[in-house]
Amino acid sequence: MLGGALGEAGQSLPELEETLKKAKQRNLAWYGPRMFRPSYFAGTDVLDVATKAFNLFASENWLYGRTSYPALGEFEDDVLDTLYDLFHAPAGAAGILTSGGTESLIEAVHIARDKAQATGKTGRLNIVIPNTAHPALDKATHLLAMDVRRAPPQETQEAELDWLARALDRNTVLLVGSAPPYPFGEVDPIDRLAQLAKAHGIRLHVDACLGGMILPFAEMLGRQPPLFDFRIDGVSSLSVDLHKFGYSAKGISALIFREADDATFTRTVFTDWPSGMYGTPSISGTRPGGALASAWAVMRYLGRDGFMERTRKIYEIRDEFIERLRALDASVIGRPDCYHFNFALAGLDNLLLAAELSKEGWIVSSTEKPAAVQLMITAAHEGVAQPFAKAVADIAMDIRKGKRTGGGESSVYSKVVVKQRLAKGNEARPTAST
Numbered sequence: 417m418l419g420g421a422l423g424e425a426g427q428s429l430p431e432l433e434e435t436l437k438k439a440k441q442r443n444l445a446w447y448g449p450r451m452f453r454p455s456y457f458a459g460t461d462v463l464d465v466a467t468k469a470f471n472l473f474a475s476e477n478w479l480y481g482r483t484s485y486p487a488l489g490e491f492e493d494d495v496l497d498t499l500y501d502l503f504h505a506p507a508g509a510a511g512i513l514t515s516g517g518t519e520s521l522i523e524a525v526h527i528a529r530d531k532a533q534a535t536g537k538t539g540r541l542n543i544v545i546p547n548t549a550h551p552a553l554d555k556a557t558h559l560l561a562m563d564v565r566r567a568p569p570q571e572t573q574e575a576e577l578d579w580l581a582r583a584l585d586r587n588t589v590l591l592v593g594s595a596p597p598y599p600f601g602e603v604d605p606i607d608r609l610a611q612l613a614k615a616h617g618i619r620l621h622v623d624a625c626l627g628g629m630i631l632p633f634a635e636m637l638g639r640q641p642p643l644f645d646f647r648i649d650g651v652s653s654l655s656v657d658l659h660k661f662g663y664s665a666k667g668i669s670a671l672i673f674r675e676a677d678d679a680t681f682t683r684t685v686f687t688d689w690p691s692g693m694y695g696t697p698s699i700s701g702t703r704p705g706g707a708l709a710s711a712w713a714v715m716r717y718l719g720r721d722g723f724m725e726r727t728r729k730i731y732e733i734r735d736e737f738i739e740r741l742r743a744l745d746a747s748v749i750g751r752p753d754c755y756h757f758n759f760a761l762a763g764l765d766n767l768l769l770a771a772e773l774s775k776e777g778w779i780v781s782s783t784e785k786p787a788a789v790q791l792m793i794t795a796a797h798e799g800v801a802q803p804f805a806k807a808v809a810d811i812a813m814d815i816r817k818g819k820r821t822g823g824g825e826s827s828v829y830s831k832v833v834v835k836q837r838l839a840k841g842n843e844a845r846p847t848a849s850t
């Protein structure tokens with residue numbers, strides 16, 4: 417945006433605010449009636465709480481939460497106690513707060529590896545995961561010099577369980593299930609996976625990064641979602657992202673383990689250093705105090721009743737979408753247990769449908785295998801099911817008549833760009849703002 421150097425004179429705050437607001441307009445609006453990509457909007461009141469708490473603690477380094485900033489240590493204890501309660505963690509359980517789902521998953525794999533090695537396992541260790549498990553697990557095994565065995569797509573849950581059982585061997589240390597997986601909204605059969613893990617004497621991690629702050633409230637509402645937490649014997653650890661349905665500012669997740677002893681494998685303490693003891697509970701050094709304060713404040717603001725109410729609304733909106741889409745003969749993939757779901761129309765290029773919807777301002781995601789349109793439902797979608805279904809019907813008719821063509825686009829979750837240093841004199845890149 418700026419090209420090369422920092423520039424000598426600084427800019428005034430009003431001038432910068434103007435620039436920042438203009439810059440924000442080049443982004444998609446992160447929530448709104450037509451935004452169906454992942455965003456966790458529970459109302460402007462909740463957003464206000466999350467943002468104010470974040471701002472109040474934006475510059476406190478949570479790394480010093482147990483030395484200089486005891487209030488952050490207390491927030492941390494409160495948040496963990498609340499999570500132990502929500503997931504029915506037994507006495508003796510413990511947990512850590514991390515920067516996000518990825519760090520929580522890396523630490524879940526890290527514990528499994530180091531605990532297995534501590535009990536004498538040697539050689540290259542591996543983890544076994546369902547087809548839909550999050551790629552952060554592949555990243556974890558890559559960093560930890562392990563292998564990952566990801567199931568290929570299977571026709572049925574039964575077939576996938578068979579595949580997973582066959583993939584386990586002497587060097588397997590961890591099995592993973594998701595509640596629910598990101599690509600489709602159906603919770604993995606955690607009870608069956610737990611039996612399998614127990615039979616092989618290995619750990620089971622439940623990735624509830626996405627559903628962890630939705631499913632407990634769905635249960636309280638009487639919706640009977642599948643069990644996924646520590647009530648299932650054999651669940652060793654569970655991850656939940658507070659920056660998703662904890663409605664917090666970005667940068668906070670939790671990893672809860674059944675046995676407090678697991679924390680010894682994520683913790684590092686160094687003392688051989690001129691500045692004395694350096695102890696951290698997980699991978700991060702400096703941590704955002706704002707994210708912790710934000711998560712804490714939203715929990716206190718909503719309380720159990722508030723979370724239940726917001727959850728009820730999301731499911732009601734979701735159900736109306738499903739109903740209206742089924743009335744168009746769309747089929748819903750699997751059994752969505754949570755807030756997101758995927759649908760497909762028979763005999764149609766559904767990736768083209770997704771692309772055309774997005775072109776018309778209905779910002780959706782898609783999945784491949786099976787090709788489907790994915791909707792992530794939030795409070796911003798109240799009253800939108802009817803116009804959305806109409807847009808789907810209109811676009812589908814155009815596609816069937818050959819009025820809209822093209823190949824659709826392959827699904828993208830996120831991508832990487834390497835920003836290289838260019839030769840002197842070529843740095844300035846003209847943009848809309850210059």
Ligand SMILES: *Cc1c(COP(=O)(O)O)cnc(C)c1O
Pocket residue numbers: 515516517518519521550552594596597598623624625626657669
């Ligand atoms: C979001 C997500 C993750 C990764 O979390 P980040 O916070 O993006 O690192 C892992 N698993 C599931 C199921 C998720 O939805």
